[in-house]
Amino acid sequence: MKHGVRLNTLILFALCFFLLIANSSFADDGYTVYDDFSGAAISEDLWKGPHDPPTATLNNGLLIISNSVQGDDGWLTSEQTFSGDFDFVCRYQNLHTTLLEENGYPRVTLQVGPASDYSGSNYIFLYRGQGGLMGYDTPQDTYYSGGTIGGDAFAPTGVKANYSSGAMRITRMGSRITTYFMDGGMNYWAVVASYSDAFTAPVAVQIVYNTGNGAPGSFYAEIDWIKYSGGIIASDSLGDLDDNGLVQAKDANIALQILGGLSPADLVNDISDPAADTNGDGKFNLMDALYILRSVHGIVSSDDFQGVYDVYTVGDPNIQDGVTLETDEVGVYFHRTGGNRLLSSISGAGGSFDVPLVFSENIARLESSPYVMDDQNVLEFIVLSNGVNRAYAFVGQELYDALDVSFKVSVGDDDAPSVPITDFIGTWTINGQYDPNLRNTSDGFSALDHSAVIYQDNEGYLQLALEGELFKLNVSGGELQLADPPFTSNIHQAIYQDIKIRYEDGGVSVYSVATELDDASDVSIYIGLGSKDTESDSDMDGMRDSWEIAYFGDLSHTGGADGDNDSFSDVEEFVNGTNPTVSNAVDFAGSLTFDTVGDPNISDGVTLGADSVSMTITKNSAQSYTTAVSGLNLPMSASGGIARLVNPPSAQGDFNILDFVIVSDGGALAACFVGQEADDLTDISFDVGLTRTGADAVTTDDAAGDWNYTGLYDPNLGNTSDRFISTGGAVSISKISATSIQVEYLGETFTLTGGANEFALSGAPVSKPALGAIYHDMRILFNSADSFSVYVVAVESDDATDVSMLVATGKR
Structure with missing residues (x-):
């Protein structure tokens, strides 16, 4: 169409x-009052016994329910029965409770069921009270809907209540029964749940209540009235185009x-x-x-999340002894509860529970963390959706054992439609969320986007090129999965336990699970959604036709080829934005002297001291080196322009080397050394420095322009479970004078002064509140007018011992 x-x-x-709201203020139009509780006692004409006297008391037109008056439960069942369609509304006020019960939650309930069968096999209820929906150990005020049909119970559904007054509503149209609420100052009905193929027999309506077993006065509520109609009362619902009182597919039909x-x-x-x-x-x-x-x-809205899904997950119930992945099938039901809030009901082998979420555009995540649920903390539940592709991550922690952290990740159902492998091949932009260390509960997921390429190599296998690493993938229907896990990446300093990519309707959902190379209990997870580059790649080798023609003149090169013999395949050169006809291999061998700054102990904050460090680097093989420095011989592995210590930490007498990295473009170099006293794990030191092999003089005029940097970044040197990770970005340099330059970095400007090719941060330390950091040093050493090395030392604004480090090289 x-x-x-x-x-x-x-x-x-x-x-x-989309709003599903109605302009209603309990108008009398169309409703008949069943009972306004204006009598002196419960009307035997309206309510049939037994109703567990004394049920409650009447006072000034109100039904008073309080545990100061009666036992912990009671009910009123209507004498009248109602056939066909119906619409019941019950208004309450001044409901409050101080109870914190794990079972038998205090509540007031509106309920319907066949008049001939109140045995418990058929009924639908909606209650307002203190329920377990929002957390079993910490019950909260709730509207809660559920029941049974033919003895089969529904998974309860509910939303958080915010006011002590409101109304409950239950309607039936044909065989569909729907429950609604109107909380506090709301002027519209919001749906709690809808049940198709429900009972059609004549019903009785009940008011049921449970006041709990607390001290007198710990529960109190007033019922104002209950009204009914023999058909659903139209309430001018926005979107109700056929005026039947509901917003349904028929209304969408009309609107379309x-x-x-x-x-x-x-x-x-x-x-x-x-x-x-x-x-x-x-x-x-x-x-x-x-x-x-x-x-x-x-x-893109919460409607992309709403619905019932069978989610097939992998995860580990306790990561402190390393990752052993287990598969599970989990049922997830998302229901919008108003505004930007969702309720997620999750059921699986471990039971069922409800978790509140908030959404913004295509991401829904835990409303507040940690969220106490039964005997565990939910640290994060995060869902990405574009309406077709979905990715999930759930992280939990045992309430009484903080080290017992569990997780589940998923890319959706396991029945993705089979597609030809050519649908996977191409350049993908992946927007996602990443948690680098699940055990570090003070951190959480943060946005992380990737550019990745999937291509078919010379042997017919699919390869994923991502952040300088290649991952071999197996194909199964509409999914790709990491072949032969675990896969060790020295480039990422990680061991990948699993990667899965699910294709559907032109997009992909992705997850990865990895552990630190030196710590199997340091687990990172990533979830993302990907969209494909639409620019032509007619030979489906993962490289755009225009790029291949620009460098090779034709499309004869395959993604797995390495025309310049620099150990980077052509498709990796395409992903990295490098020239595939000019070798990018860096030979680190030689004698080097770095002018460094450092701090012998960052636990009391950073105070930089200057030094000079000499080292001799010997090449053992194409990617293996030995670095002799300060009397130590350290094994290092190299890939492209990065060389780093093999299998850190390295114990050297009474000292642990946590990391040693060198970044080079063949002329400009930056290096960082991080150590730790073996007898005092809080005593962490670092040295960082720059050097160059060129002899060109670079003026501030030469330096001006736009640059791209690539290198390594450690967000917290004191967090010894983390290491340097790959990073990159853009900086702009402009001339201020013959001896000073301005650098635009991360959206902020920094002034550097100096000369003779080297410029250092002026006025350090420099506070940048927008970045939440205080910069102690930024130093750039130009190797030529087209090449520089750089380091940046900063601390968190609110924690002087949280030191971050960037070492990188820059190219125009």
Whole structure:
């Protein structure tokens, strides 16, 4: 179907359809009062016994429910029965409780069930009280809906309540029963749950209550009235285009036809165009309408999360002894509860529980962390969705054992449709979330985006080129998975336990699980969603045609080839943005002297002292070196322009070498050494320095311009479980004078002064509140007008012992 859509019409419908709200203030129109509790006692004409007297008391037109008056539960069952469609509304006020019960939550309930069967096999309820929905150990005020049909219980659904007054509503249309709430100052009904194929027999309505076993006065509520109608009362719901009181797929049908240009007189009851069935289930329903609307207007909202999903996960119930991945199937139900809030109900082999989330654009995550749930803390539950592809990560911690951390990750269902491998091949932009160390509960997930290439190598295998590393992948239907795990990456200083990429409808969802090379219990996880570069790659080797033609003149080179023999394949050169016809191999061998600064102990903050360090680097093989420095002989491995210590930490007498790295472009070099006293693990030192092999004089005029840097970054030298990780970015340098330059870095400006090729941060330390850091040094040493090395030393604004380090080289 094609639609000619005017923007104002679409915006109006989007508002109508997605908000599901109604302008209602308990108007009397259409409702009949069943009981306003104005009598002196419970009316035996309205309520049949037994009702567990004394049920409650009447006072000034209110039904008073309090454990100061009666036992811990009671009920009223209507004498009247109601056939066909119905609409019940019950209003309450002044509800409060001081109880903290794990079972038998104090509550007031509106409930319906067949009048002939109140045995418990058929009923639907909605209660307002203190429920376990928002956490079993810390019950919170809740609207909670559930019940049974034919003895089969529904998984309860609910939302958090914020006010002591409000209303509950239960309707039936045909065989569908729907529960609603209106909390406090709301002027619309919000759906809690809807049950299809429910009972159609005549029903009785009940008010049920449980006041708990607390001290007198610990529970109190007032019921104002209960009203009913023999049909659903239309409440002017925005989006209710057929005026049946509900917002349904039929309303979306009508709206889509209107958007398509039909007049109201021409509307039809069904859409016969096969293209309307967007999910292939043989019918047009709400999900199809949402998909079409999103496609028309590019909307991403909580509706991309809402629904019921079977999620196939891998994870580990306790990472402190290393990762052993286990598979599991988990049911997840997402329900919007108002505003930007979602409720996620999760069920699996370990039981079921509910977790509140907030969403923004295409990411939903835990509302607050940690979230106490039964006997564990939920540290994070994060979901990425674009309406088709989804990725999940869940991190938990035992409440009574902080070291017992568990996780699950997923890219969705395991039945991704089979696709040809050519659908995977190409350049992908992956936007995701990354937690570098699950055990560090003070940190969490943060945004991390990648550019990656998937290509077919000369032997027919699919390879993933990502951040300078190649990962061999196996193909299974619509998924790729890491071949022969675990895979050790010296470049990333990590052991990858699993990588999975799931393809569907032009996009991918991704997860990776890795451990630190030297610490199997230091676990990182990444989840992301990817979109494919649309620029032509006609030979499907992972390299754009325009790029191949620019460097090679034709498309004859394959992704796995290495035309310049620098150990970087052509596709890696494409990903890295380097020239595939000029060798990027760096030979680190030689005698070098670095002018350094450092601190012998960062536990009391950074006070930099200057030094000079000489070393001799001997080449053993193409990627293996030995560095002789300060009387030590340290083995190092090299890849491209990075050489680093093999298998840190390295014990050297009473000293541990935590990391030793050198970054080089063949002319400009930066190095950093991090150590730790063996008898005092808080005594951490570092030295960082620059050197060069060129002899060109570089003026501030030469330095001015736009540069790209690549290198290594450690966000916290004191966190010995982490190491330097690959990084890169752009900087802009402008001339201030013959002896000073201005550097734009991370959105901030820094003034550096000096000369003779070297410039250092002026006025250090320099505070940059926008970055949350205080910069103690930034130093740039130009090897030529087209090459420099750089280091940056900074501390957190709120923690002078949290020292970060960047070492990198720069090219124009």
